Amino acid sequence: MAWDFDTDPEYQKKLDWVAEFVRNEVEPLDLLYPNPYDRDNPEIRALMKPLQAKVKEQELWACHLGPELGGPGYGQLKLALLNEVLGTSLWAPLVFGCQAPDSGNAEILAHFGTPEQKAKYLQPLLDGEIGSCYVMTEPTGGSDPTSFKTLAVRDGDDWVINGEKWFNSAAEHAAFHIVMVVTDPEAEPHKRLSMFIVPAGTPGLEIVKNFAVPGFSEHEGHLRFTDVRVPSDHLLGAEGLGFVVAQTRLGGGRVHHAMRTVALVRKAFDMMCERAVSRPMRKGVLGGFQLTQEKIADSWIEMEQFRLLVLRTAWRIDKEQDYRKVRHDIAAIKVAMPKVMHDIAQRAMHLHGAIGVSTDLPFTDMMNYAQVMAIADGPTEVHKITLAKEVLKTYAPADPVYPSGYRPLLREKARELVAQRLEHAVGNL
Numbered sequence: 001m002a003w004d005f006d007t008d009p010e011y012q013k014k015l016d017w018v019a020e021f022v023r024n025e026v027e028p029l030d031l032l033y034p035n036p037y038d039r040d041n042p043e044i045r046a047l048m049k050p051l052q053a054k055v056k057e058q059e060l061w062a063c064h065l066g067p068e069l070g071g072p073g074y075g076q077l078k079l080a081l082l083n084e085v086l087g088t089s090l091w092a093p094l095v096f097g098c099q100a101p102d103s104g105n106a107e108i109l110a111h112f113g114t115p116e117q118k119a120k121y122l123q124p125l126l127d128g129e130i131g132s133c134y135v136m137t138e139p140t141g142g143s144d145p146t147s148f149k150t151l152a153v154r155d156g157d158d159w160v161i162n163g164e165k166w167f168n169s170a171a172e173h174a175a176f177h178i179v180m181v182v183t184d185p186e187a188e189p190h191k192r193l194s195m196f197i198v199p200a201g202t203p204g205l206e207i208v209k210n211f212a213v214p215g216f217s218e219h220e221g222h223l224r225f226t227d228v229r230v231p232s233d234h235l236l237g238a239e240g241l242g243f244v245v246a247q248t249r250l251g252g253g254r255v256h257h258a259m260r261t262v263a264l265v266r267k268a269f270d271m272m273c274e275r276a277v278s279r280p281m282r283k284g285v286l287g288g289f290q291l292t293q294e295k296i297a298d299s300w301i302e303m304e305q306f307r308l309l310v311l312r313t314a315w316r317i318d319k320e321q322d323y324r325k326v327r328h329d330i331a332a333i334k335v336a337m338p339k340v341m342h343d344i345a346q347r348a349m350h351l352h353g354a355i356g357v358s359t360d361l362p363f364t365d366m367m368n369y370a371q372v373m374a375i376a377d378g379p380t381e382v383h384k385i386t387l388a389k390e391v392l393k394t395y396a397p398a399d400p401v402y403p404s405g406y407r408p409l410l411r412e413k414a415r416e417l418v419a420q421r422l423e424h425a426v427g428n429l
């Protein structure tokens, strides 16, 4: 019997250290430097390095990665518990070496990279020396990768890329981009795409614009590729394998977002409760009203349900070691995440009255964050479809007229069983 909801005491000690460290030394920096991805800013570099060194001393650097990649190999469940603390701060994931999009990019470089690609891009990425960008979405095709148009054409030993991509996180600070493009427009949809590593500054690669999204520290780049030439050894994974590489990456990314969302939901909930017990009303405090109590109760239940689903998914990833086997678990938390974040942030905001809707409190950012979580890494609708399809695969077709719970048939079966048993019992008398 291996159901255990306790965190092992040694790791809990580490989590306690993390909570205090983040609260006192990391979170305050969010307000002065809201874009910690800006490695070109010498003040950010100077502040970041000593914090990262402390994390390494605690053996918590990139804790989801195995020792061969410079981490302690704690896996996704321990990362989930860690992210429950880190998710409240913009800086914290970078201080602990597990920030998006680099964590997902490192994962696919580790899985699909050649030894040369790993030496050149993975190692400095894992060391926190450089940043990366994941480039998939196009202005005319996001949720549906079969509609992508950015094309790479072979030219001798090179590939030449043309097209447009957008909403690529932290593009402006990336040393290299992992770009998903069409390499064979005639192939069947899931074999049309391949992944390339394109170093920043490659001639023909231009950042047209950087979008700002409330609630997010980094900007989202709009990239244009005009005859961008890369050698064939910049292909990441085999030709036509882009979809498989993307699924490996996006599975991990979605879970990590959900883990960090648990932290933000908890923060909104804690603030709501603090307000409920503090705000004086005509009679007592706000939390004395039953309608407020209903909001607290609903929020607690939704938060705990979501948290357990996220932890169980992380546990299943560690157990199965294959994202394809946990597709429906990941889709389920992806669907649950925006709703739980939105509903609890909205109640917390409402209970704070006027100051709740101001930018001095984090609720407006949290509400927008919830909207983003319903879109980024694929919209809710697509994940509901995935979940339903995966679940339905586990059911066999039955009689289309008399479903399995049809009582007259069950009664008939029960009569047969009873007749047999009574006959047997009488025979034994």
Ligand SMILES: Cc1cc2nc3c(=O)[nH]c(=O)nc-3n(C[C@H](O)[C@H](O)[C@H](O)COP(=O)(O)OP(=O)(O)OC[C@H]3O[C@@H](n4cnc5c(N)ncnc54)[C@H](O)[C@@H]3O)c2cc1C
Binding pocket: 101, 133, 134, 135, 136, 137, 138, 139, 140, 141, 142, 143, 144, 166, 167, 168, 169, 213, 216, 220, 372, 374, 375, 376, 377, 378, 379, 380, 381, 382
């Ligand atoms: C903050 C942020 C960061 C991001 N970071 C990255 C990044 O680093 N790299 C990257 O490549 N992309 C990134 N994205 C882009 C993101 O992955 C896409 O926005 C997402 O895949 C949706 O694509 P889209 O925006 O084109 O929306 P669309 O595909 O146009 O979808 C719009 C709406 O259409 C509906 N819809 C779509 N498909 C279906 C369906 N099958 N059934 C029913 N309804 C449907 C849904 O309501 C959906 O919300 C980021 C986006 C944001 C907001």
